[in-house]
Amino acid sequence: MMDTLTYRTAERWVDEGLPLEALEMLEPRAEELRATAGGALLLGRAYYRSAQLRKAEAELRLAVELAPADAYARYLLGRTLQRQSRHAEALPHLRLAAAQDPGYAGDRDACAARVG
Incomplete structure (x- = not known):
């Protein structure tokens, strides 16, 4: 399970324009993150900020479906x-x-x- 500190660090890196660094932390835990709208949204944001638009779309569609x-x-x-x-x-x-x-x-x- 992803701990809060790791999640918040990845979130901060996305906010600071370091989406690839955030994805290094997030991708190994992607299945776990996809269980919640917030996790899918964080993955989607990281992919969006790194211009991986197809991956962002998939995660954001899931986030919208969940919430x-x-x-x-x-x-x-x-x-x-x-x-x-x-x-x-x-x-x-x-x-x-x-x-x-x-x-x-x-x-x-x-x-x-x-x-x-």
């Missing part, structure tokens, strides 16, 4: 799809995220403009 009301997980999934030029797929996620948190409205609107 459909998590606006940030949904927002990051939308942004991940956008970075892959999959704007039409991103838009529903960004709409839901913006409905929960108006701070995401700008990204929703920018994506909607791309979709047409």
